[in-house]
Amino acid sequence: MSYEKRVKDLLGRLVAMSPEPPPFPEEVTMVEPVARRASRPVLMFAGAAAIVMLLALPFLLSDFGDQDAATTVPAPGSSTTTLPDTTTSIQDDTSTTQPVTVAWESVVYLTQEPVNTFNGNPALVPLWVSVAGVGPDEPFTAALAHVSASGWTLPPGFDNLIPPQVQIVDLGSVEVDGEQVWVADMSEAFRTGANPAGHLADVTMLNQLIYTITDNTMQKVLFTVDGEPVDAFGTDGIDLSEPVDRNSFIDEINLIFLTEPVILGEDGYRVEGVSNVFEAAMTVRVVDTVTGETIHEEPVMATSGSGTWGTFAVDIDADLVEPGVSEIWVFWYSAEDGTPANVVTVPIPEPGIWVLVPLDG
Amino acid sequence: MGMITVTNVMDNEQIYRQYSKELTSYATGLVGPFDAPDVVTDACLKAFETRDWDQVANRRAYLYRTVLNMAHDHHRQTLSRRLREIKAAGAEATQAVEVDVDVLMAVERLSVRQRAAVFLTYWEDLSPNEVAERMGVTPGAVKRHLARARKRLAELLS
Numbered sequence: 293m294s295y296e297k298r299v300k301d302l303l304g305r306l307v308a309m310s311p312e313p314p315p316f317p318e319e320v321t322m323v324e325p326v327a328r329r330a331s332r333p334v335l336m337f338a339g340a341a342a343i344v345m346l347l348a349l350p351f352l353l354s355d356f357g358d359q360d361a362a363t364t365v366p367a368p369g370s371s372t373t374t375l376p377d378t379t380t381s382i383q384d385d386t387s388t389t390q391p392v393t394v395a396w397e398s399v400v401y402l403t404q405e406p407v408n409t410f411n412g413n414p415a416l417v418p419l420w421v422s423v424a425g426v427g428p429d430e431p432f433t434a435a436l437a438h439v440s441a442s443g444w445t446l447p448p449g450f451d452n453l454i455p456p457q458v459q460i461v462d463l464g465s466v467e468v469d470g471e472q473v474w475v476a477d478m479s480e481a482f483r484t485g486a487n488p489a490g491h492l493a494d495v496t497m498l499n500q501l502i503y504t505i506t507d508n509t510m511q512k513v514l515f516t517v518d519g520e521p522v523d524a525f526g527t528d529g530i531d532l533s534e535p536v537d538r539n540s541f542i543d544e545i546n547l548i549f550l551t552e553p554v555i556l557g558e559d560g561y562r563v564e565g566v567s568n569v570f571e572a573a574m575t576v577r578v579v580d581t582v583t584g585e586t587i588h589e590e591p592v593m594a595t596s597g598s599g600t601w602g603t604f605a606v607d608i609d610a611d612l613v614e615p616g617v618s619e620i621w622v623f624w625y626s627a628e629d630g631t632p633a634n635v636v637t638v639p640i641p642e643p644g645i646w647v648l649v650p651l652d653g
Numbered sequence: 654m655g656m657i658t659v660t661n662v663m664d665n666e667q668i669y670r671q672y673s674k675e676l677t678s679y680a681t682g683l684v685g686p687f688d689a690p691d692v693v694t695d696a697c698l699k700a701f702e703t704r705d706w707d708q709v710a711n712r713r714a715y716l717y718r719t720v721l722n723m724a725h726d727h728h729r730q731t732l733s734r735r736l737r738e739i740k741a742a743g744a745e746a747t748q749a750v751e752v753d754v755d756v757l758m759a760v761e762r763l764s765v766r767q768r769a770a771v772f773l774t775y776w777e778d779l780s781p782n783e784v785a786e787r788m789g790v791t792p793g794a795v796k797r798h799l800a801r802a803r804k805r806l807a808e809l810l811s
Contacts, residue, residue, distance in 0.1 A: 299771060303682065311686050313676070314693055316666050588794060589790070589794065590789070609764060
């Protein structure tokens with residue numbers, strides 16, 4: 293029997309198991325698109341939260357001066373929440389005067405200038421990074437300050453708009469209007485905003501911080517300086533006296549961005565994010581960065597589009613991706629001229645994680 | 654921004670009646686018989702709620718693509734879990750749900766996209782270009798999926 297006949301036989305047996313079609317989904321007549329979309333922001337980031345929670349917290353909460361102490365934040369007019377000590381990956385040799393070698397592993401949200409952007413907004417791209425060689429006397433700083441372009445090598449094509457002097461002094465939680473939210477007590481330099489200065493840079497810096505800090509346990513963050521809410525932030529004096537979340541400044545991000553780092557999972561490389569493009573139709577492409585050749589391309593649909601934000605996720609076969617060589621693009625084909633638009637590019641590192649080292653290291 | 658109009662509902666219902674059977678067979682080829690109805694329902698709801706649904710030229714191909722996307726969310730683990738449950742339940746239960754475990758185990762070896770390429774090529778007898786349209790990929794990608802599927806199924810079918 294030929295291969296084709298054997299496959300057809302297999303499929304015939306499979307189709308024979310096919311159940312009756314389900315009844316017409318009558319509930320479609322009850323759906324009001326606006327109401328459904330309004331509920332999406334809650335769902336939008338739930339998937340990202342687990343990894344961010346697991347990986348970002350150690351990075352944010354580690355205090356090498358007092359690792360046994362729990363971290364609390366003095367929040368204005370409220371009780372504080374004790375957070376667990378979750379320091380990770382420490383190879384300690386405190387018996388000598390040699391610097392302690394530590395490596396923080398975390399998901400950090402960096403920025404990227406998309407190719408062929410329509411609205412000029414930068415993209416957010418979370419990367420799973422390992423920051424090596426941090427000394428024991430290093431002051432407790434923001435995770436993103438550690439990957440500042442001024443002090444650490446960044447993967448090519450990525451930027452960090454958080455100036456090194458902007459630090460998370462402490463991190464805790466507080467109840468606001470019956471909801472528990474993160475409280476990030478920032479250094480004084482936070483008030484003046486991002487580097488370079490300007491509204492878009494300020495908002496991008498805020499988005500980097502918001503996305504890195506928030507998770508599925510607490511989806512909002514209140515920024516304070518010296519324990520007081522910040523009522524005038526950055527160039528335009530943005531009022532941050534109320535908690536903000538991942539949707540607060542979403543319209544100032546690229547029309548496509550990622551909410552989870554692209555890492556190898558059981559079903560391949562998972563590309564997951566949020567978009568707001570025409571017909572919710574996007575494309576993912578695997579590119580060989582050595583030859584420039586497109587290795588693979590496939591469509592991906594978001595849950596919503598054409599003016600509303602939706603989520604998307606696709607698994608790319610591991611066979612198609614060569615770590616250290618491949619780059620994954622996410623974009624939509626412009627209806628105007630058919631070119632890839634709002635392109636987000638994610639290089640795939642060979643070890644699966646970006647190892648960042650100090651420039652002078 | 655109101656509710657979906659009566660006209661659209663009628664159109665959608667007609668479309669559904671026309672394609673639901675073949676979509677259910679297709680979904681069975683992708684995720685197995687257990688979850689196929691849910692995949693078809695979710696896919697149709699999603700398609701019907703799409704703002705630009707009225708402007709979609711080839712709705713049949715669009716529904717196939719949506720079913721494939723929905724099936725992808727189910728992953729292989731779901732089918733694996735079902736198979737484990739069936740095996741744990743024993744032969745009597747297997748007979749009761751009328752499944753062919755060997756066939757499902759073969760399907761489980763393939764990725765969802767490989768299943769789609771195999772199903773559309775060998776069961777629907779579509780050309781590579783037609784398969785590509787239903788899957789929303791290039792004909793070259795279809796050939797690659799088929800080549801990998803052949804490799805994975807070779808041992809089983811030899």
